Amino acid sequence: MTGQEHRRHRRLERPRERVLQEAWDLLAQKGLADLSLSELGRRLGTSAGHLSYYFGSKNGLLLDLLRWSEDDLSEQLSVVLAADAPAEERVHGLCELFLPRAAGDPRWLLWVELWPRVLREPALREAQQELDAAWRDALATLLAEMTDEDVEPIAQRMLALLDGLSVALLTGEPGLSTEAAWEHVRALLPSQRIS
Numbered sequence: 001m002t003g004q005e006h007r008r009h010r011r012l013e014r015p016r017e018r019v020l021q022e023a024w025d026l027l028a029q030k031g032l033a034d035l036s037l038s039e040l041g042r043r044l045g046t047s048a049g050h051l052s053y054y055f056g057s058k059n060g061l062l063l064d065l066l067r068w069s070e071d072d073l074s075e076q077l078s079v080v081l082a083a084d085a086p087a088e089e090r091v092h093g094l095c096e097l098f099l100p101r102a103a104g105d106p107r108w109l110l111w112v113e114l115w116p117r118v119l120r121e122p123a124l125r126e127a128q129q130e131l132d133a134a135w136r137d138a139l140a141t142l143l144a145e146m147t148d149e150d151v152e153p154i155a156q157r158m159l160a161l162l163d164g165l166s167v168a169l170l171t172g173e174p175g176l177s178t179e180a181a182w183e184h185v186r187a188l189l190p191s192q193r194i195s
Contacts, residue, residue, distance in 0.1 A: 016054065019044060020068045023061060027106045032113050037061065062114060063127055069107045070131050073097055077138055087145040088189060094139060095182050098162050103172035112170065135159060147190035158188050 022043055027035050037048040037058060044051075055061040080093035100108040118125040136155050143151035165181040 017068075019051065019054070020065055023065050024069070024106060027065070027109060031104075032109055035061075059117060059121055059124060062110060062117075063124055066107075066110045066114060066131070067127065069110065070134075073107075074134065081138060081141065087142045088186075091139065091142050091189065092182055092186075094135075094142065095162065095185055096178065098135060098166070099178050099181055100166055100169045103170060105170060108166055108170045112167070132159070143190060149190055151190075154188065154190060158185055161185055161188065 019040070023035060023040050026040060026043065035058075037051045037055070040061070041048045041051050051061070055064060076097055077094065080090055080097065083090055083093070085093075114124055114128060118128045136152075136159055139158060140151045140155040143154055147154075162181075162185060165176070165184060168176050169178065169181060
């Protein structure tokens with residue numbers, strides 16, 4: 001059993017983790033339209049009211065699901081950041097984690113669903129800003145190894161590009177692959193190296 005499989009089985013021993021895993025599976029199979037507390041309750045053999053007690057609403061469920069997904073990515077990102085490899089290779093690794101795995105990637109479906117909701121929900125806005133800042137800080141740390149320029153605007157520009165490329169990958173834009181997306185991002189890397 002791989003470490004990730006072990007972690008998944010360990011997680012499922014806890015009820016909240018079981019609910020999140022089932023919600024994730026439902027999202028992957030049917031998309032956001034069918035991800036409701038009542039459908040999730042039906043699959044888990046419980047009521048929507050019981051799930052509302054834990055999550056409050058669909059927004060609460062989506063937020064917990066996004067944090068659950070991002071926590072797993074955060075562990076993987078820590079490995080990339082700590083790797084004994086040139087900064088450009090680690091930026092490439094960060095991009096591979098950031099970008100959708102395929103068209104319809106559930107993690108990115110969540111992001112697309114949450115973006116318009118952050119305008120009305122302060123808790124979602126806070127979470128979105130916190131998660132975005134974690135990616136921006138990780139990227140800025142790597143960029144600081146490559147240049148003595150101010151890396152904050154470069155990191156912001158690169159993440160905006162990654163967001164746009166991610167939406168194109170999510171929707172299956174013809175001719176765009178993760179490697180092609182990486183080449184677009186790579187073009188923004190600073191050329192001046194610190195000695």
